[in-house]
Amino acid sequence: MPHSDNKYIEGIRDNNEQLLKEIYLNFFGRIKAMILANGGNENDASDIFQEALLAVFRQTKHSSFTLECPLEAYLYIICKNRWISFRQSVYGSRVTFTDTFSSVIEQTLVDEAEQLGMQAGRHSLLKKKILQLEDGCRKILELSWNGIPLQKVAELLGTTYAYVRKRKTVCTGKLIESVRQSPEFAFLKW
Amino acid sequence: MNEDTVMMEQYLEDMLDEKSKTAFEERLHTDPELNERFSIFKTIYQQEKFSLRYGNEETTFLNTLKRVSAKKNSVIPLKTYWYYAAASVALIAMIYFVIQYQVHDKKTELYAFYAQHEEINLTQRGNNDTAILRAAVLFNSKKYDTALLLLKQHLSVQADDTEMELAAGICLLETNQFEEAMAKFEKIAAGSSLLRYNAVWYKALVCLKQGKKEACISSLKNIPETGYKYNEAQQLLKELK
Numbered sequence: 560m561p562h563s564d565n566k567y568i569e570g571i572r573d574n575n576e577q578l579l580k581e582i583y584l585n586f587f588g589r590i591k592a593m594i595l596a597n598g599g600n601e602n603d604a605s606d607i608f609q610e611a612l613l614a615v616f617r618q619t620k621h622s623s624f625t626l627e628c629p630l631e632a633y634l635y636i637i638c639k640n641r642w643i644s645f646r647q648s649v650y651g652s653r654v655t656f657t658d659t660f661s662s663v664i665e666q667t668l669v670d671e672a673e674q675l676g677m678q679a680g681r682h683s684l685l686k687k688k689i690l691q692l693e694d695g696c697r698k699i700l701e702l703s704w705n706g707i708p709l710q711k712v713a714e715l716l717g718t719t720y721a722y723v724r725k726r727k728t729v730c731t732g733k734l735i736e737s738v739r740q741s742p743e744f745a746f747l748k749w
Numbered sequence: 750m751n752e753d754t755v756m757m758e759q760y761l762e763d764m765l766d767e768k769s770k771t772a773f774e775e776r777l778h779t780d781p782e783l784n785e786r787f788s789i790f791k792t793i794y795q796q797e798k799f800s801l802r803y804g805n806e807e808t809t810f811l812n813t814l815k816r817v818s819a820k821k822n823s824v825i826p827l828k829t830y831w832y833y834a835a836a837s838v839a840l841i842a843m844i845y846f847v848i849q850y851q852v853h854d855k856k857t858e859l860y861a862f863y864a865q866h867e868e869i870n871l872t873q874r875g876n877n878d879t880a881i882l883r884a885a886v887l888f889n890s891k892k893y894d895t896a897l898l899l900l901k902q903h904l905s906v907q908a909d910d911t912e913m914e915l916a917a918g919i920c921l922l923e924t925n926q927f928e929e930a931m932a933k934f935e936k937i938a939a940g941s942s943l944l945r946y947n948a949v950w951y952k953a954l955v956c957l958k959q960g961k962k963e964a965c966i967s968s969l970k971n972i973p974e975t976g977y978k979y980n981e982a983q984q985l986l987k988e989l990k
């Protein structure tokens with residue numbers, strides 16, 4: 560049964576600026592409070608909230624996603640999960656957490672939102688590790704990550720498709736190793 | 750490891766024959782390391798596939814989020830505002846004096862302080878080329894060399910796009926390609942576009958970054974009172990004398 564907040568899901572799917580403004584106005588405050596209460600700052604809150612909205616955006620493209628709970632609760636769980644795993648990667652698994660919000664929603668929805676939080680964390684780590692690669696690899700993987708087809712990547716780099724394809728395989732291997740070796744990896748339940 | 754990466758892609762693309770597929774799945778069950786690497790690969794693969802299909806929409810969406818979340822939309826209580834205004838002035842003064850008395854590498858400090866690039870805002874441009882959208886996101890995320898690749902491609906088909914030419918110049922400056930950067934800024938400065946004084950400011954920054962003090966001063970003096978960054982130019986002139 561769709562929740563009345565499903566209009567926001569349509570707003571996210573359709574890039575409706577007015578609805579996105581409402582989302583920020585109505586829901587950002589509580590999430591910001593949670594992050595500030597748990598060792599984060601305004602920039603962290605802003606980044607995490609944006610990641611959560613992006614995660615929901617991606618969901619809307621995958622299937623006929625229907626929101627069946629308040630959007631605030633859904634976003635809150637995504638952000639909380641994302642923030643907890645980040646804090647754990649820095650301070651260890653025993654990090655304490657102050658919850659500033661409680662809402663009773665179905666466990667399946669909680670699980671779904673937590674998964675999205677994890678996914679946001681994985682993407683964030685991958686983007687960070689791509690930036691740390693040497694120039695050649697970084698350019699290829701950054702452009703691929705941003706949806707530029709390999710043929711176009713080859714054109715942009717002034718080289719052949721065959722070369723870029725080979726390089727990409729090698730660079731992806733390096734990226735994977737880099738992620739596996741990172742302290743955050745253990746907390747992202749890959 | 751490269752063979753494994755190739756196999757992972759072939760597996761996800763359903764390009765393996767039954768025998769190879771079964772063998773690979775068997776390895777995933779028995780080799781935890783391979784399983785981990787495959788999980789990470791799957792995330793990368795899925796993101797790339799998603800971006801290929803929805804990358805433009807995602808970029809537009811991110812641009813909208815940046816706009817609606819901009820700090821100027823929030824209402825700050827007056828008392829708090831004055832507190833932050835005073836704190837900002839104190840901070841700027843502190844930075845000014847730290848820069849003044851820094852003994853080594855003053856040009857780096859000055860450049861870092863003055864080279865604050867405005868983000869590319871595409872809202873005035875209407876229907877946007879997708880390459881420009883992605884270039885803007887990369888530029889605004891300070892990924893200058895990757896943004897430059899996309900901007901150069903755009904300029905090869907739309908050479909009269911002064912705004913993007915300026916952005917390309919900034920990317921060249923940030924990646925220390927000084928000659929090319931200077932050429933771009935000189936071209937814009939010599940033209941009649943609204944951005945010509947932006948280009949003069951950036952000519953000064955190119956010289957500043959290279960430690961060419963006299964050339965920098967000369968450019969700064971060419972910015973009129975109504976020109977881009979006039980106040981900053983005057984402040985920088987004082988620091989360079």
